[in-house]
Each structure stands twice: as structure tokens, then as C-alpha cells.
Amino acid sequence: MEVASARQYEPVIGLEIHVQLATDTKMFCGCELSFGLDPNTRTCPVCLGHPGVLPVPNRRAIEFGLMIGLALGCEIAPRSIFHRKNYFYPDNPKAFQISQYDVPLCSGGELAGVRVHRAHLEEDAAKLVHAGESGRIHGAEASVVDFNRAGTPLVEIVTEPDIHSAAEAAEWARLLRETLRALGVSDVNMDEGSLRVDGNVSIRPAGEATLGVKTELKNMNSFRFLERGLDAEIARQEGILREGGQVEQETLHFDNRTGALSSLRSKEEAHDYRYFPEPDLVPIAPTEAMIEMARAAIPELPLARAERFERDHDLPADSARLLAFRGEQGDFFEAALAVSPSDPRTLANYVVNDVPPGSAATPEAVAKLVDLIGAGTVSRGAAKEVLEVLAAEGGDPEQIVADRGLGAAGGDELGAIVDQAIAENAGAVEKIREGKDQAIGAIVGAVMRQTKGRADGGEVQKLIRERIGA
Numbered sequence: 001m002e003v004a005s006a007r008q009y010e011p012v013i014g015l016e017i018h019v020q021l022a023t024d025t026k027m028f029c030g031c032e033l034s035f036g037l038d039p040n041t042r043t044c045p046v047c048l049g050h051p052g053v054l055p056v057p058n059r060r061a062i063e064f065g066l067m068i069g070l071a072l073g074c075e076i077a078p079r080s081i082f083h084r085k086n087y088f089y090p091d092n093p094k095a096f097q098i099s100q101y102d103v104p105l106c107s108g109g110e111l112a113g114v115r116v117h118r119a120h121l122e123e124d125a126a127k128l129v130h131a132g133e134s135g136r137i138h139g140a141e142a143s144v145v146d147f148n149r150a151g152t153p154l155v156e157i158v159t160e161p162d163i164h165s166a167a168e169a170a171e172w173a174r175l176l177r178e179t180l181r182a183l184g185v186s187d188v189n190m191d192e193g194s195l196r197v198d199g200n201v202s203i204r205p206a207g208e209a210t211l212g213v214k215t216e217l218k219n220m221n222s223f224r225f226l227e228r229g230l231d232a233e234i235a236r237q238e239g240i241l242r243e244g245g246q247v248e249q250e251t252l253h254f255d256n257r258t259g260a261l262s263s264l265r266s267k268e269e270a271h272d273y274r275y276f277p278e279p280d281l282v283p284i285a286p287t288e289a290m291i292e293m294a295r296a297a298i299p300e301l302p303l304a305r306a307e308r309f310e311r312d313h314d315l316p317a318d319s320a321r322l323l324a325f326r327g328e329q330g331d332f333f334e335a336a337l338a339v340s341p342s343d344p345r346t347l348a349n350y351v352v353n354d355v356p357p358g359s360a361a362t363p364e365a366v367a368k369l370v371d372l373i374g375a376g377t378v379s380r381g382a383a384k385e386v387l388e389v390l391a392a393e394g395g396d397p398e399q400i401v402a403d404r405g406l407g408a409a410g411g412d413e414l415g416a417i418v419d420q421a422i423a424e425n426a427g428a429v430e431k432i433r434e435g436k437d438q439a440i441g442a443i444v445g446a447v448m449r450q451t452k453g454r455a456d457g458g459e460v461q462k463l464i465r466e467r468i469g470a
């Protein structure tokens with residue numbers, strides 16, 4: 001009986017994303033936001049949780065929260081309040097975090113087919129730094145706290161469990177990051193922790209509607225690790241279920257280097273935090289004017305940009321999305337298109353496949369190369385070689401073509417090569433004359449080999465047909 005092991009499982013994934021807002025100051029005090037500055041140099045009695053201090057909400061943070069909610073198509077709550085989420089931890093001097101609970105600022109949105117459950121405002125915790133050998137106290141390893149991060153404004157975005165593979169989760173998170181980047185509300189720098197992604201994952205037999213027990217993967221700091229971590233967790237859960245076991249609800253850490261998953265803690269429930277309304281803050285009740293201002297501040301977003309690329313430049317949907325969802329490449333494409341608008345598809349293809357972000361190629365150079373192809377000066381085959389040089393070293397495509405002898409084969413030179421290829425492929429010529437047209441491929445191939453790809457395929461076919469009278 002192989003029934004159990006042949007069973008197909010469907011992963012069900014939801015994401016929780018913490019976004020540090022790029023305001024000048026913290027969420028409830030006037031301390032400057034900082035990254036990488038000397039520890040404990042951006043603190044005050046409010047963010048250190050001294051007794052008797054009063055929080056004052058950051059207006060800009062609320063505006064950014066509204067922009068995020070509107071960009072994700074959420075409803076804005078006419079009145080939402082802050083709550084205290086109580087827990088003890090050394091990175092949390094007040095022993096509570098100010099967050100939102102039953103009524104978030106934004107709820108019920110959607111981005112690219114994934115529903116957004118909610119987006120709410122809260123404050124970040126301080127940062128624990130494990131001091132290692134140098135920080136031993138009485139022989140024990142010590143940790144120290146940097147309160148510079150304490151009180152940094154955050155928006156937490158929670159999706160519905162609408163994602164069904166690790167790759168899809170990473171792609172969606174990428175789109176969300178580009179959307180936030182376009183909004184200008186965050187640095188969205190995963191290395192520095194200004195964008196942190198947690199994944200909730202469960203699996204269920206394919207076709208079933210009931211959700212399985214979910215686990216949470218914390219703080220994935222790159223999209224690649226998010227995808228790898230989710231894949232590892234999906235495989236772990238499948239292993240458990242196939243052996244007849246049960247998945248336990250817990251929070252897990254994925255080790256990027258070893259690929260191992262380890263348990264951090266069993267999952268808390270909301271009631272563990274003893275949420276209650278923050279008595280020192282008034283409700284957030286955005287006026288129409290505030291909402292309209294936030295709406296007006298939203299620029300073209302990646303999804304709309306993809307649609308525009310598809311519509312205005314006739315790009316295939318997948319390259320339009322690749323360009324628009326990777327903002328830098330989208331900018332590169334548009335800059336090149338401004339120089340050479342004649343062949344957007346070829347241009348898009350090169351930007352997506354041959355010009356990695358941060359390469360030495362400039363938009364002007366890639367645009368010029370596309371023009372050289374259009375003019376028949378360089379074949380598409382040889383253009384690939386020019387692109388490799390451009391990406392690695394930069395430079396001028398015309399010069400690269402001249403230096404490396406990559407100019408398109410044509411005229412008498414190409415005629416002679418075609419004649420030779422026809423002479424050496426008498427069998428193929430016979431077949432073409434009998435109407436087996438695909439046999440021309442052998443002759444074209446021979447010409448391409450001889451010219452090392454410098455000839456234009458269409459031109460070669462035309463010459464062959466002319467010469468054999470087919």
C-alpha cells in the first residue's frame with residue numbers, strides 16, 4: 001500500500017512583514033532614527049520606558065501607514081486605537097510594546113491576488129547584541145542591549161494564507177518590497193532589518209479545505225532564504241505527516257548556512273500578551289483631508305508599471321512583471337528605451353536576462369546595441385557576446401564590435417560562406433527542393449558555425465533560397 005506516501009500535499013502560506021518606516025524620528029518620541037551609530041546614543045526617557053513619561057504619536061508615521069494601506073487597497077479604519085502588548089524581554093524596557101490589536105489602521109486589502117488581512121502601526125524593540133567571548137561576565141557569555149532601535153516606527157502587514165509555494169511567497173514579498181520602495185515609506189533594506197519577513201506555513205492534502213497546523217518561520221533576511229526556509233519547512237511537515245505524526249504549532253528559526261530548522265519556542269496565543277488599550281494615547285481618527293493627502297502622495301506602483309509596460313511597449317506579461325517588480329531593472333529599461341524606442345521587446349529581453357543589476361553596462365550602451373542590431377550591423381548571436389563584455393567591463397558597443405571583429409557577416413564574405421555550406425549539404429538541398437522546408441536548418445547552422453554567429457539568420461535563409469531557387 002503506497003496510498004499514504006503517494007498523497008499530494010498542498011502548502012498554505014501566509015506572510016507577516018515588519019516594515020521600519022523611514023521617518024526622521026521614532027514612533028512616540030523625538031529621538032532620531034539611526035542605523036549603525038554608536039549604541040545607546042539615540043535614546044530618551046520615553047523610548048527607554050522611564051516611569052511617568054508620555055508617548056506622542058509620530059504624524060509622519062501615521063501618514064506612511066495610510067499610504068501603505070491605500071496602496072494595498074485596504075479600508076482605513078475611521079477610528080483605531082493603540083494597545084499595550086505585554087511581555088518581558090531585555091529588549092523591551094517598558095515590558096510592553098505599543099501596537100494595535102482589535103482594530104488596525106488598515107484592513108482587508110489585496111496585492112497581486114494575495115489578500116491583505118491587516119496593516120497596523122507599532123513600535124520596534126531594541127536590539128540585543130550577543131557579545132561573545134569579549135563580553136564574558138563572571139565567565140558566562142553576555143548579551144548587551146542597544147536601545148537606538150527601540151521605538152522605531154513599524155507597520156506590520158499580515159496577509160491571508162493565499163500563497164501556495166515557497167517560490168510564490170518570495171516573488172510576492174519581492175513585489176511588496178518594490179511597492180513599499182516606490183511609496184518611499186521605508187528603506188526596505190533586508191540586511192539592515194528595515195524589512196523583516198516571517199512566514200506562516202502549513203500543509204494539507206491537496207483538494208482539502210481545512211487548514212493544517214501551522215508553524216512560523218521568523219525573520220527571514222533575504223528572499224532567497226525565505227524561499228529556502230519555506231521549502232525546508234514544507235518538506236519537514238510532509239515528512240512528519242507521511243510518518244503518521246502531527247505537526248506542532250511552534251516558532252522556528254531557519255539557519256541560512258546549514259539549512260537546518262530549529263525550534264525557538266512554542267507559539268504564543270494573543271491572550272498570553274494581556275492586550276489592553278493604551279491609556280496614554282488618543283484614538284487615530286484620520287480626516288478626509290489626511291486620507292486624500294496620503295492618496296495623492298502615492299506614485300505609480302510596480303503592478304501598474306507592469307501593466308503600462310505590457311500595454312504601451314507591447315512587452316510579454318512575464319518580462320513586463322520582471323522589469324516592474326525589480327525596480328532598478330525597470331528604471332534601466334526605461335532609461336534605455338528613452339534612447340532607443342524602436343525595439344522594446346529586444347531591449348526588455350536583454351535587460352532581464354543579460355544585464356544583472358549593478359553590472360558595468362549603461363542604459364545608453366544597451367540601447368545603442370539594440371540600434372546596431374536594428375541596422376543589421378550586428379547579428380543577434382554576436383550581440384550576446386557584446387552584452388557579456390558590456391556587463392563585465394562596460395564600454396561602447398560599436399567599439400567592442402570593432403575591436404573583436406563581431407560585425408555582421410555580409411556581402412561577398414557571407415555569399416561565399418553560404419555557397420560553401422550549400423555545396424557541403426547536398427542532401428539538405430535535395431530535401432528542401434522536395435518541400436521538406438525544415439531541412440534548411442542544417443545549412444543555416446553550417447553558416448552560423450562558420451561565421452561564429454555573426455550572420456543574421458533571416459538574411460542567411462534568404463540567401464540560401466535565392467541560390468538554390470527554392
Ligand SMILES: [Zn+2]
Pocket residue numbers: 026029030031042043044045046047048151
Ligand atoms: Zn526617545
